[in-house]
Amino acid sequence: MLSLEVRKKTGEAEVRRVTGPLVTIGASSGNQVVVRARGVSGRHARIVEKDGGYFLDVFRGVEPVYVNGKETLGGPIGIGDRITIGEAALTLLNGRPTGRVTPVAEVETVAEPAAPSRQTAQVPVAAPSNFSETEYRGLRLDVFRRLKREGDTEVSAREVAKFLSEEIGPEEWTVGTLEADGAFRLLATTFREGFDFPSRIADDLRRAMGPLRIDHERGPLAFFTSPARSGERKIVLAARETLRLPPRAGTFVEEVAQLADLAWTAAAPLPALEEPEGIRPLPSEAPRPIEIVAASDGMRRLVLDLPRIARSKAPVLISGEVGTGKDIVAAALHHQSESGAGPFVVVECSSQSRLEEEIFGRPSSPRGDRRRAGRLEEAMGGTFVLSEVGYLPAAAQARLMDAMSAMAPDDAGRPRLRWIATTSTNLLPAVESGGFRRDLYFRLAVLTVRLPSLAERREDIPALFEHFARRHAPAGLGSIEPDALNALLTYRYPGNVRELENEVIRLSAICGPDDAIVLERLDPKFREAEAGLVLHEVDDLKKIVESVERQVIDRVMRKVEGNQSRGAELLNISRGSLIAKMSEFGIRDYRYLRRERKRGATA
Numbered sequence: 001m002l003s004l005e006v007r008k009k010t011g012e013a014e015v016r017r018v019t020g021p022l023v024t025i026g027a028s029s030g031n032q033v034v035v036r037a038r039g040v041s042g043r044h045a046r047i048v049e050k051d052g053g054y055f056l057d058v059f060r061g062v063e064p065v066y067v068n069g070k071e072t073l074g075g076p077i078g079i080g081d082r083i084t085i086g087e088a089a090l091t092l093l094n095g096r097p098t099g100r101v102t103p104v105a106e107v108e109t110v111a112e113p114a115a116p117s118r119q120t121a122q123v124p125v126a127a128p129s130n131f132s133e134t135e136y137r138g139l140r141l142d143v144f145r146r147l148k149r150e151g152d153t154e155v156s157a158r159e160v161a162k163f164l165s166e167e168i169g170p171e172e173w174t175v176g177t178l179e180a181d182g183a184f185r186l187l188a189t190t191f192r193e194g195f196d197f198p199s200r201i202a203d204d205l206r207r208a209m210g211p212l213r214i215d216h217e218r219g220p221l222a223f224f225t226s227p228a229r230s231g232e233r234k235i236v237l238a239a240r241e242t243l244r245l246p247p248r249a250g251t252f253v254e255e256v257a258q259l260a261d262l263a264w265t266a267a268a269p270l271p272a273l274e275e276p277e278g279i280r281p282l283p284s285e286a287p288r289p290i291e292i293v294a295a296s297d298g299m300r301r302l303v304l305d306l307p308r309i310a311r312s313k314a315p316v317l318i319s320g321e322v323g324t325g326k327d328i329v330a331a332a333l334h335h336q337s338e339s340g341a342g343p344f345v346v347v348e349c350s351s352q353s354r355l356e357e358e359i360f361g362r363p364s365s366p367r368g369d370r371r372r373a374g375r376l377e378e379a380m381g382g383t384f385v386l387s388e389v390g391y392l393p394a395a396a397q398a399r400l401m402d403a404m405s406a407m408a409p410d411d412a413g414r415p416r417l418r419w420i421a422t423t424s425t426n427l428l429p430a431v432e433s434g435g436f437r438r439d440l441y442f443r444l445a446v447l448t449v450r451l452p453s454l455a456e457r458r459e460d461i462p463a464l465f466e467h468f469a470r471r472h473a474p475a476g477l478g479s480i481e482p483d484a485l486n487a488l489l490t491y492r493y494p495g496n497v498r499e500l501e502n503e504v505i506r507l508s509a510i511c512g513p514d515d516a517i518v519l520e521r522l523d524p525k526f527r528e529a530e531a532g533l534v535l536h537e538v539d540d541l542k543k544i545v546e547s548v549e550r551q552v553i554d555r556v557m558r559k560v561e562g563n564q565s566r567g568a569e570l571l572n573i574s575r576g577s578l579i580a581k582m583s584e585f586g587i588r589d590y591r592y593l594r595r596e597r598k599r600g601a602t603a
Helices: 133-149 153-167 199-207 247-267 297-311 326-336 355-360 394-406 427-433 438-444 458-472 482-490 496-510 524-528 541-559 564-571 575-585 591-602
Strands: 002-008 013-018 022-026 045-050 053-058 065-067 070-072 074-077 082-085 088-094 173-178 184-189 212-216 219-225 234-240 316-319 344-348 383-387 418-423 447-450
Touching (some): 153 173, 153 234, 153 247, 173 199, 199 212, 199 219, 199 234, 234 247, 247 297, 297 326, 297 447, 316 326, 326 383, 326 418, 355 394, 394 438, 427 438, 458 496, 541 564, 541 575, 564 575
Parallel strands (some): 316 447, 344 383, 383 418
Antiparallel strands (some): 002 013, 002 088, 022 045, 045 053, 065 070, 065 082, 173 234, 212 219, 219 234
């Protein structure tokens, strides 16, 4: 048994008792020794029991580590050596600790392997981390940034393999793709002896809907894949699993595979749209390259779900307030679906003038009028979007229902087109009142996607502002001042994302690249909004978003006098997520306000 004395710069000291052949050290609660001090990263270093002694490993890309005053990248250490990490100093103690003992917390208990002997030395493998949900959220952001930063797939894959090795636990990871023909393409690996893909499991991996574990000649292997329909490429993450990953860690690795699939699919060139023979050219409805800004949790979950929804053949109903980006999501679904190489046809149902003729076309007449194909016919082999479907008149609803019922699949059993409908209103009241056909509603709403309003995803506002500035101000916009950003963050946005984009277009017309965006430059409606948040003058987007979250949660918890259930309801998050965020941001418990109010009432 090894003990470590942990002493901080303030002079506070405590003794940590640790067990097992490997000790991880860092600021994250998934480590065996948690050191929360300036300069200490989430997974900073580790101590490995090896050949009867101890060996220190220092992860790259972190603050320097010193052993007995000398900087080190790792090496053998012994009892009595002093390890300095940031503002913390750790001293290796021998035997049972005599000081105050802090037990290891939030680490899943695993069977302790037998200590390796000198005759049969083994390379120990890290115990899998069991991070909290808040820490996993941070890890998702980290891997998403790494994937987005690297344009080259193989370089990005090496980043993923390195990330998994440092953060999840097992030292050996492989990243690759399982192609449609069953061939495995290796992108990156940290396996010391090289990775030999067992071809016998290719069929099992193609069908896998979750982790797949097999016994390999060099030890058990765990495989995690991205979701994909039959006949498509899958992202494969493989680990040499000496210690079984906890369920939460396994789920996180699957999410990493989905993120990689999303990033690498988005980076691939889109197929060229082929114009069907005999059909007139489409107007400018075919979507431009799709980019969905997702910094908030809700939008990130939506972006992860889109590939799965796109791969389904079922109709999709997209709901959301005006200006939330329903048409953009419809275009993204089109590009990622089987019909992505076909036409993308959008019909605005709110335009009542000759709507039926626009959708279904016009037959030839005895007077010599030529037949004109409708937009539905033009969409064959592609995607047909009914924008604001709630405005369809009753006659058009009946004809559309007949068309959907009569449309037979092609010779391969695939639908002849992809149906997508969008609505900015709740259709169920109209269904109950008879204003919208019940059978048509359930035909269109097989899969549903709800887009949050901008007021529900305020964390996305800084990223959306930068996104629109790049699009509409080629020369660039000046830096935005904190008071102007506060006004943008606290505005109600009845027009949602479209209203924010319009403001950026206005700013790009009146401001130059060297003009700072100050409060006076914004439209008066933003200046009149009540500013309930205060930001410090920082440029780090992550710090700005964290500051907004901290202030909003603090304000709500003060308002509800510490009632966590009520606070979670107002914030539209789970109570567990609220408790985790309060702990992360150090938000005080405001239940004392309730007690003071009761004491005042009884006085």
